Amino acid sequence: MYGGLIIAAAALATFARVLAMMGLSIVTGWLLGYASLRSRGFESAYIPAIAVLESVPVIGFFPLVLIIFVERIGGPLGVEMAADFLVFDAVVWNIWVGIYQAFKTVPRDLEEVADNYGLGFLGKMRKLYVPYSIPRIAANLFPSFADGLFYIMASEVISVGVHTYEVFGIGTLLTGYVAGGQMAGIYYSILAIGVGVVGFMTLFRYFARASVAKYGLDTAAQIRRRERPAPRLGSSAWVTLARPMRRLSRYAASAVLASVARPVRSVSGRAPRLARAAGYAIGIAILGYIVYSSYRLIAAVPAATWSELLSDTPAMLYALAVDYGRVAVITGASFAISVLAGYYLATHVRASAIVIPAVQTIAAFPPPAYFPLIYMATYTYMDALPGGIGAEVYVFILGFLSTFYYVFFSFWMGVQSIPVEFWELMDNYRLGFWERLRRVVLPATLPYRVSGISSTVNSAWGGLMVGEYWPGVVPGRNLEVNVGLMKLLDVYVSQGYLHRAAWASLLFGAVVAVYSLLFTERLMNLSRSRYVVEEGIFAA
Amino acid sequence: MGSSPPPVLQGQDLSFSVGQRVIFDGINIETYKNELVSIIGPSGVGKSTLLRVLGMFVRPTRGRVLLHGEEVTRPTPRIALVHQSIATFPWMTALDNVKLALQGRGLSKEEMEERARRALEVVGLSGFERFYPKEMSGGMRQRVAIARALAGDPYVLLMDEPFVHLDELTAERLRREIYDILFSEGSTLESVVLVSHNLNEVVELSDRVYAMRGSPARIVGELTIELERPRNQYNPIFSEYVSELYSMLSIGE
Ligand SMILES: Nc1ncnc2c1ncn2[C@@H]1O[C@H](COP(=O)(O)OP(=O)(O)O)[C@@H](O)[C@H]1O
Numbered sequence: 137m138y139g140g141l142i143i144a145a146a147a148l149a150t151f152a153r154v155l156a157m158m159g160l161s162i163v164t165g166w167l168l169g170y171a172s173l174r175s176r177g178f179e180s181a182y183i184p185a186i187a188v189l190e191s192v193p194v195i196g197f198f199p200l201v202l203i204i205f206v207e208r209i210g211g212p213l214g215v216e217m218a219a220d221f222l223v224f225d226a227v228v229w230n231i232w233v234g235i236y237q238a239f240k241t242v243p244r245d246l247e248e249v250a251d252n253y254g255l256g257f258l259g260k261m262r263k264l265y266v267p268y269s270i271p272r273i274a275a276n277l278f279p280s281f282a283d284g285l286f287y288i289m290a291s292e293v294i295s296v297g298v299h300t301y302e303v304f305g306i307g308t309l310l311t312g313y314v315a316g317g318q319m320a321g322i323y324y325s326i327l328a329i330g331v332g333v334v335g336f337m338t339l340f341r342y343f344a345r346a347s348v349a350k351y352g353l354d355t356a357a358q359i360r361r362r363e364r365p366a367p368r369l370g371s372s373a374w375v376t377l378a379r380p381m382r383r384l385s386r387y388a389a390s391a392v393l394a395s396v397a398r399p400v401r402s403v404s405g406r407a408p409r410l411a412r413a414a415g416y417a418i419g420i421a422i423l424g425y426i427v428y429s430s431y432r433l434i435a436a437v438p439a440a441t442w443s444e445l446l447s448d449t450p451a452m453l454y455a456l457a458v459d460y461g462r463v464a465v466i467t468g469a470s471f472a473i474s475v476l477a478g479y480y481l482a483t484h485v486r487a488s489a490i491v492i493p494a495v496q497t498i499a500a501f502p503p504p505a506y507f508p509l510i511y512m513a514t515y516t517y518m519d520a521l522p523g524g525i526g527a528e529v530y531v532f533i534l535g536f537l538s539t540f541y542y543v544f545f546s547f548w549m550g551v552q553s554i555p556v557e558f559w560e561l562m563d564n565y566r567l568g569f570w571e572r573l574r575r576v577v578l579p580a581t582l583p584y585r586v587s588g589i590s591s592t593v594n595s596a597w598g599g600l601m602v603g604e605y606w607p608g609v610v611p612g613r614n615l616e617v618n619v620g621l622m623k624l625l626d627v628y629v630s631q632g633y634l635h636r637a638a639w640a641s642l643l644f645g646a647v648v649a650v651y652s653l654l655f656t657e658r659l660m661n662l663s664r665s666r667y668v669v670e671e672g673i674f675a676a
Numbered sequence: 677m678g679s680s681p682p683p684v685l686q687g688q689d690l691s692f693s694v695g696q697r698v699i700f701d702g703i704n705i706e707t708y709k710n711e712l713v714s715i716i717g718p719s720g721v722g723k724s725t726l727l728r729v730l731g732m733f734v735r736p737t738r739g740r741v742l743l744h745g746e747e748v749t750r751p752t753p754r755i756a757l758v759h760q761s762i763a764t765f766p767w768m769t770a771l772d773n774v775k776l777a778l779q780g781r782g783l784s785k786e787e788m789e790e791r792a793r794r795a796l797e798v799v800g801l802s803g804f805e806r807f808y809p810k811e812m813s814g815g816m817r818q819r820v821a822i823a824r825a826l827a828g829d830p831y832v833l834l835m836d837e838p839f840v841h842l843d844e845l846t847a848e849r850l851r852r853e854i855y856d857i858l859f860s861e862g863s864t865l866e867s868v869v870l871v872s873h874n875l876n877e878v879v880e881l882s883d884r885v886y887a888m889r890g891s892p893a894r895i896v897g898e899l900t901i902e903l904e905r906p907r908n909q910y911n912p913i914f915s916e917y918v919s920e921l922y923s924m925l926s927i928g929e
């Protein structure tokens with residue numbers, strides 16, 4: 137046994153961190169969700185605040201966040217809190233938005249019944265809102281868990297100048313084994329992660345199924361969109377296996393869309409507009425605090441350094457532009473593959489019953505954990521490629537592995553939402569493959585793809601953060617690209633140039649937040665106005 | 677009568693099962709030129725499934741479907757389906773929704789536009805070409821769906837309870853117009869199969885009715901309705917037809 141006990145304990149510690157942060161997100165999500173039902177003012181602030189905070193990939197700020205926590209709180213506790221903060225940031229937005237959307241779609245009738253019997257806050261929560269949000273939460277467990285694991289792997293160990301901060305966990309252990317070239321340790325660690333991932337995903341799947349069976353509303357809308365009859369399939373085991381998952385995604389999907397329409401209605405009028413501004417202000421204030429702390433780092437250096445920072449800026453912006461290019465390529469590739477695979481699976485029920493759970497499980501396995509193995513197996517071939525191409529390929533692989541899941545599942549949920557009537561019409565008029573994509577499948581999935589876009593872009597940045605600069609990815613070898621802002625950040629931090637790292641983070645955060653807010657907001661409005669596929673079916 | 681005319685659509689010995697459960701079994705159905713044929717039966721008996729089998733949207737476990745004597749193996753624009761849940765694409769205008777039925781035929785842009793406009797005119801939606809479904813009432817949306825089905829020059833139209841999601845006044849109006857819309861001048865349409873559980877509706881619209889009942893479901897009766905159009909439901913003969921259908925569906929219960 138290779139330190140088996142330590143490995144098991146470390147894996148447990150890591151999983152416990154992720155689960156604890158998910159739990160914290162759920163409980164706070166219930167409270168904040170309830171608050172936004174009670175107060176329109178709060179609601180109009182809550183949602184924009186989430187939008188601002190979600191749009192900033194906090195991984196770009198992580199080194200600074202770590203320093204803030206270590207400086208203010210200090211010692212192991214500070215490091216632990218910094219790691220937890222990152223995981224929390226990774227899991228919380230999906231869960232909060234999911235709960236909020238579930239609360240917003242509680243049927244009026246049920247609310248009236250609750251009012252009728254005079255249920256108070258606790259009564260309403262226990263009897264109505266919490267149960268109603270369970271299927272939505274269950275659906276969010278998968279991506280949240282995957283997201284959290286990804287970031288914990290990246291954040292358990294970090295070197296700042298001569299200091300190395302680490303928390304006890306499988307990520308730390310794995311980093312040590314990789315650095316020491318201890319293959320047995322690497323394999324056992326990956327095995328431990330694998331056991332945990334498969335175990336928890338299986339648990340989540342049972343939970344999801346049970347929660348839909350128990351808490352899912354069997355509305356007319358769901359019956360109407362019944363199972364597309366699979367030709368000559370009968371009631372084979374695969375279909376019965378597939379059904380709960382498909383019902384779940386459909387349930388989650390209709391909740392997404394219902395709420396897409398609703399908040400729009402509630403943010404008209406004067407007071408809510410103020411509150412909305414306040415929400416942006418709160419989001420910006422929280423970011424501002426991080427910014428301020430970064431500023432203090434910058435301000436602490438001599439004035440001469442300012443000119444140095446300013447002269448570095450063009451290079452930083454150029455590196456950011458290169459990174460945007462990488463994000464675009466990664467997202468584009470994920471999208472193209474998602475569309476083809478998703479379309480295939482949507483039309484092949486039997487295959488989807490196997491592939492979807494498999495992809496869900498594999499996706500939860502954090503790529504940074506097994507990436508060194510891929511690297512080990514392939515770097516001799518990559519070395520044959522000219523210049524920095526090998527490194528680019530690796531960064532692409534890492535980014536793709538980190539991103540594909542989000543793109544795929546948001547597309548998949550959208551495909552699932554296409555009513556059976558539309559598939560029949562496409563058959564009836566014998567639309568070809570491209571016609572189907574262009575006229576029906578792509579428009580129908582637009583709102584889903586848009587609502588997943590923040591997670592997608594954030595996870596692409598996460599992949600870059602890990603992949604652009606990875607000293608000792610295998611003993612004696614560094615993975616690094618020629619140009620990239622994520623690399624610059626890593627390099628500045630590990631060399632102790634904190635003021636530079638802070639400056640680069642600020643530029644990064646500002647550009648990314650502004651860009652993604654403008655971009656997603658526009659797409660959201662577009663998809664809301666016309667592309668809600670459920671509205672294609674009329675029932676009086 | 678001598679030799680009877682050839683049937684337009686034939687379903688021969690159609691059966692459909694889900695796993696071990698037989699939904700319907702040994703069903704034979706025929707339609708002839710200029711005929712509106714209804715299939716009536718209680719909810720859940722398998723009418724929608726049978727209709728989809730007639731268009732080969734769903735494959736039967738046994739039996740086959742012939743159009744003009746040739747076997748149908750997959751969905752075709754020649755047999756167009758109109759849904760119970762009124763299905764229009766929300767990101768397409770009325771005109772674009774109708775044009776969808778004209779894809780892949782090598783028609784020029786102008787010709788497609790012209791045909792789609794004509795189809796909308798037939799259903800009484802001239803002037804609404806640029807409207808999105810969201811901007812239209814349920815009745816208008818169903819008219820768009822019917823226009824779309826007609827634009828593809830079908831021989832057979834399959835209609836699955838097309839009025840059930842409309843309010844009674846709108847449904848009444850569309851019912852009154854539907855026969856003329858379907859068999860309008862210049863239409864290629866030869867027969868219509870209408871599925872319904874509404875006895876009055878069926879007597880008002882049909883030339884012939886099949887009654888479907890049981891588990892597994894079978895055709896338990898057939899009735900030819902010889903009444904002048906437009907039909908008046910307060911006519912005593914109308915009521916007799918309704919009673920006759922009612923007894924077909926409730927015998928042995
Ligand atoms: N692909 C399928 N899988 C499972 N059950 C089906 C399938 N297709 C039809 N059924 C069942 O067949 C029965 C008849 O359904 P349907 O044709 O919709 O009835 P109707 O239109 O007469 O109300 C229903 O009980 C339905 O559940």
Ligand SMILES: [Mg+2]
Nearest residue numbers: 723724725836
């Ligand atoms: Mg039906």
